[in-house]
Amino acid sequence: MKFDQSLYVLLGEADGVRRLVEAFYPKVQRDPLIGPLFPEDINPVMEKQYMFLSQFFGGPALFSEAYGHPMMRARHMGFEITDEKADAWLACMNEALKELEIEDELRVFVVDRLSGPAHHFVNTH
Numbered sequence: 602m603k604f605d606q607s608l609y610v611l612l613g614e615a616d617g618v619r620r621l622v623e624a625f626y627p628k629v630q631r632d633p634l635i636g637p638l639f640p641e642d643i644n645p646v647m648e649k650q651y652m653f654l655s656q657f658f659g660g661p662a663l664f665s666e667a668y669g670h671p672m673m674r675a676r677h678m679g680f681e682i683t684d685e686k687a688d689a690w691l692a693c694m695n696e697a698l699k700e701l702e703i704e705d706e707l708r709v710f711v712v713d714r715l716s717g718p719a720h721h722f723v724n725t726h
């Protein structure tokens with residue numbers, strides 16, 4: 602680990618993860634490639650993502666406590682996810698981190714940590 606605290610702490614704990622999710626989804630919704638995959642009412646998705654990212658970044662296991670094992674790849678199987686869509690998702694996350702003025706080194710590290718899962722969810726070529 603490059604940083605000596607969890608990403609959860611470095612990103613500002615519950616408030617920081619909340620702000621990140623709130624900066625991220627408007628970008629996702631505006632994205633021509635992935636926006637159309639999401640429901641009009643984005644609030645339930647934002648709440649689940651807040652819970653998931655909290656635990657993914659090393660904070661409280663909110664998602665697992667509420668929904669059981671994440672099985673995130675399986676949860677994405679209903680959507681056609683291509684490499685281009687994974688890149689679009691990551692680009693929205695990168696822009697959200699920039700909007701929150703997260704320092705460059707941490708931003709690059711966070712996007713890199715999410716890049717593995719994002720490309721692992723690719724199920725369509």
Ligand code: HEM
Nearest residue numbers: 635638639640646649650653676680686687690718719722
């Ligand atoms: C690779 C590109 C990705 C695309 C196109 C994508 C798209 C989607 C879509 C369409 C949904 C369902 C929204 C709904 O409820 O109707 C969803 C749910 C979700 N995604 Fe993604 N996603 C991607 C990557 C990721 C990544 C990298 C993560 C986290 C590391 C993630 C975490 C979640 C979570 C936590 C949910 C809610 C799951 C649930 O309903 O239980 N997604 N995603």
